[in-house]
Amino acid sequence: MRRIAAAVCLGIVVAFLVAAALLLHPFGHPPSQMDDYMIENSQNETGTNNVVAAVLFDYRGFDTLGEATVLFTAVTGVVMLFRVVKKKEEEHK
């Protein structure tokens, strides 16, 4: 019974995804107002030849800050999970 309900729900989600994929913009002609501005003006304002690096560190620097925080949290979590705490043997007499 649970498997039938799970299969029906999965079918509905995949049907919505396929409908969205067919109704999106035609592949190869995206709407691009903000990106035209960035391609035109990134050499004057930031002075880099690499537009992707200018977008990552200058126009959208907050996203890079959030990603650095996620990386730091993941490293802290992994090192903390494998730490060994030595117990002292106590004698209760």
Place this chain on the structure above:
Amino acid sequence: MTGSVPFNIPFLAVAALIGIALFVIISKRNLIKLVMGIVILQAGVNLFLVTLGYREGGIAPIYTNAPEGVMVLPVPQALTLTSIVIGVSVLALMLSMIVHTYRHTGDIDAEKSRRMKG
């Protein structure tokens, strides 16, 4: 559909990847196979972000020794870079938790290790 690629085939590939990943997450009980389903889901979402910004006959958005042509959109590529790094971090944490669970209970079955022992 007025593009030259009929029926938006890359977006249909993304829908197929996400459908396969959701099927694996729902129906598998081994924890390692569950993690593999989550990795396939992340790959599908990254592919969707990159193919959103493609311009037909485009070159890479870098001005150093650039050939002739229009440039692809740079913003979806920056968002995909962030998404890949976050995917690697989440995968490292999930695998560490699986190793920890195996040491404590000796079993990696998702149904058996559900109850918390007080």
Place this chain on the structure above:
Amino acid sequence: MSKIVRTVSNQLILLVLIFGLYIIMHGHVTPGGGFQGGAIVASGTALIIVAFGSYEVQKRLKERHLSILESGGALIFIGLAFAGMATVFFYNFLVGSPVFGHIPPFGPNPGDIWTGGVVPLMNIAVGLKVLAGLSAIVLVMALASSGEEMEE
């Protein structure tokens, strides 16, 4: 691992390190940058761990030195973001100044390294952070799955 694998990976780790640092340094001229170069150097660390065994590597490369390197990278990144605070957070205040300040001509051109403002310095900071973080993850997980204990 056998003697051939250990000798070849001894020579190869130098090439991997130089290639990774080249990708980090030229991040504002060619494709690449901080995240990509840091991942390349971390894969060099994984090569050494596979060739020599995690116990031998852990005697030389301790985890607390990697932690200092990662925290230093994060602090330099935030310091550069605060340094342009006179106008707005994350302002590129080095464009036009004597340090990293040339402005390239419009259109396709052979690249100049001395351009870019704050972006090359931020690339170095993020590259250090990713290098240290991914190497620490690989080292700790290799130690834990081979049964050894981590030194405090």
